[in-house]
Amino acid sequence: MSSRSGRGDGLLAVSGRGGFVGWHLRALLHADGRPWRDVDVRVQDPSLHEVAALAPTVTAVHVAGIVRGTDRELREGNVELAHRFVDALERSGASPREVVYANSSAPGSVGAYAEGKALAGEVLLRAAARWGARYTDVVIDNVFGEHGVPGHNTVTSTFCDRLARGQALPVDSDHVRTFVHAQDVAEALVGHIDQQELASRGTTITIPELAARLRALANVYDRGEIPALPGPYDRDLLNTYRSYAFGVAPVQRLTSASDHRGAFTELVRSHGGTGQTGVSTTLPGVTRGNHFHRRKLERFVVVQGSARIVLRRVLTGERQVIDVSGEDPVAVDMPTLWAHSITNTGTSPLVTAFWTNDLFDPARPDTHQDAA
Template identity: 45%
Template sequence: MRILVTGAGGFLGWHTRVRLHARSQHDVVPVDRSAWPQLADLARGIDAIVHIAGVNRGSDLEVERGNVSLARDVANAARSAGSAPRIVYANSIQSGNGTPYGIGKSKGAEVLAEVAAAIGSAFVDVRLPNLYGEHGRPQYNSFVATFAHAVARGETPQVTDRTVELLHVQDAAQTLIDALTTDDVLVEPGGTATTVAAVYRMLQDFAALYATGDIPQLAPGLPTNLFNTLRAAQFPDRYPIHLTPRSDPRGTLTEVVRNHGGQGQTFISTTKPGITRGEHFHLRKVERFAVVGGKATISLRKVLTDEVVSFKVTGDAPVAVDMPTMWVHNITNTGSDELTTIFWANELFNPEDPDTYPEPVQR
C-alpha cells in the first residue's frame, strides 16, 4: 500500500513510521507542517491516509478550530486523490467530552467520516488513551516524558496523583496499522491502568539501579516500556556505563550485567580487524554491548534520521553501552587484534519474533 501519514514528524507520527518501516513493505508518504501546503498533491494516488496531525496547544478556539481545519484539509485531499483512500483517524478518548480539544477531535471525525462515505471509501475512528514512550517531548507529549527527563537529570518534577490509563506509543502505532485492514469503524485500544505517582516511583527505582549499570526486573508491558523510555531520556549523555574491574594476583574480574530478575541471554563473539557486526535495530529489546578485548567503535543512528552517535571503546577499560530502542547500531573492530565482545539481551531469542530489523547505520 501507499500510505500518507500526517503529523509524521510528531511523537505518534514518528513511531508509526518507524513501525511501518520495520514491519512492512508499505510505501509511506510523510507529511509534517512544512509539507502541509502540498497535502493535496502528495495524496494523489494514495491507498490510505493515517491522519495523526492535531492541535493541542493554544487558545480554546485555536485548539477546537485547528483540529477541525486539519480534518477538512485531509478531507479535501482525499477527494482529490483520485483513488478513494481509506482514512484512519488518530482520535482521542477525549473526543466529545465537551472540552475544546474533545469537541475539535469529535468534529474532525465527523468531517472525515462524511468524506469517506462520499468517495466510497472506509473510515476508521481510532480513539487512543494517554500515550507514552521513547523520545517523547517533556512538558508536551505526556507527563511520562516530563518525568523521564526529570529523573534522568536528577530533577524533581511536580507530581499530582491521579488514576491514568497508559498505552505505549508503539502499541498505538500498531493499532493504527491494523486499522488499515480492519472492518471495524470504531477502534478503542485499552491501555494499562496505573497512577501518576506509581509511574514516577517506578522511574525513580529504575534510575537508582541503572545508575551503576544494573538492570531492574523487567516485567513485560509497562515496566519494560517505562525503562526503555527512561533509557531514551538518558541517551547519549549517560553512556557509556563504566564497569569496575576487580583484580587480584590471579587476574581481573569484571561484572558486565547484574540483572535483578526476569529472563535474559548472554553470548560472546570475536571479530576480526576491520569487520563490522550488528547493523540492525529493535523496537522493544534491551541489548548491551561490552568490549572485553581489543578496540572498537560502537555507532548508533536514530531510525528515519541522520543523527549518529559513536563511542570508542577498549577492552583495557571495559564499559557497557546499552542500545536504545529504535536506534540502528553496529560495532566495528578498529584495532589490529581480534575483538572480543560480550552481548546481553533481556529476552531469549525467538526466531518467530526476533525483534531485530536489519539496517545499516551509515545510509
C-alpha cells in the first residue's frame, strides 16, 4: 500500500479503537491506504493471535485514555493503559522505530488526570528507549470534529448536538479555548504535519463566541443553504455540525416555482467562497461513487429519474439508505467521513446535479475509495 505519511511506510500499532480521536486517526489511515493493527488495551491480556499480528510494527501510536472517573481511576487507569500497550508490543517481539503519544494534557497541567497522562508518557518514553525508537509527544486539547460524544468530548460536540435537535445552548462560561479539528490531530499523529503546524491550525475563541458562530452556521444551513466559509475553522465547524444534523434530517426539502413553461428549482445557495457544480447521467442499474471525503462538502440533487443513495460511516456498520426521485427533488448532503454511492434504480437515464464547496484539485482530490 502507498502512503503519504511523514513517518514512511510500514505497519502502525494503534490503541484507542473505541474513542473519538482513535476513530478519526483510523479514518485517515484508511484514506491513506496505510496498514494498521488495533491494540485493545481495554483487556489486560490480548490473545496470542492479536499479539502476533503486531510483530512487524514500525510506528506505535498510543491514543487510548481515561477521561472520566475517580482521581484514582484517572491517575492509575491511564498508566495501566500505557503499560498494556507496551506489554502487547513487547510480547509480539516488535521493535518500533517510533513511539507516538496522543497526550491530551499540556505540560504544567495539574490534577489526577494530568498526573496520570504524564506518568503514562513516562511509560512510553522508557519503552521507546528500550527499543531504540524515537519518541514523539503530540500535545492535544479541545479536539472537536465529526461524531464527538456530546457531554463527553468537547463543548463543540454538545453545542452541535443540541442545535441539531432544536435545543438551547447551555452557555455558562466565558472561558477562552483553543480548538483543533480531529483530522488535524490525526495528521499530526501520523506525521503529515508537526506539532508547530498543528498548533497553527488551532483557533482561539471564547465559549460564547463559539456558540454564536455555531448558531449562525446552523441558521443558514438549516434553511438548506450553505453558509459563508471564510476559513478552515468555519468549514470544520460546519462539517462537525452536519454530522449531527444528518442524523436528525438527512434530506433537505427544495422549493420549486412552476408556471406554464415548467418548473425552476434552486439546488444550492452558497453564501460565499468557491464552489463547483456539475451534472452527471447514469444508466439504469449503474452505481457511482463508493468513496468518502475528509473535508469536502458535497450535495446531490436528482433532477430526473429515480435513485438510491447509500451512505456508511467509514470503519463502522452505521448506514443510511435514501430513495430519491427527480419528480420530487431533495438535497442530500454527504457527511464527511461517510462513504456514499448513488445507483440508478429506474429504467431511463438518471440525471444528477452535484455541488462541492471547493474547486477540484487533481493533486489533492480528497476522494478516497470505500464501498458504501
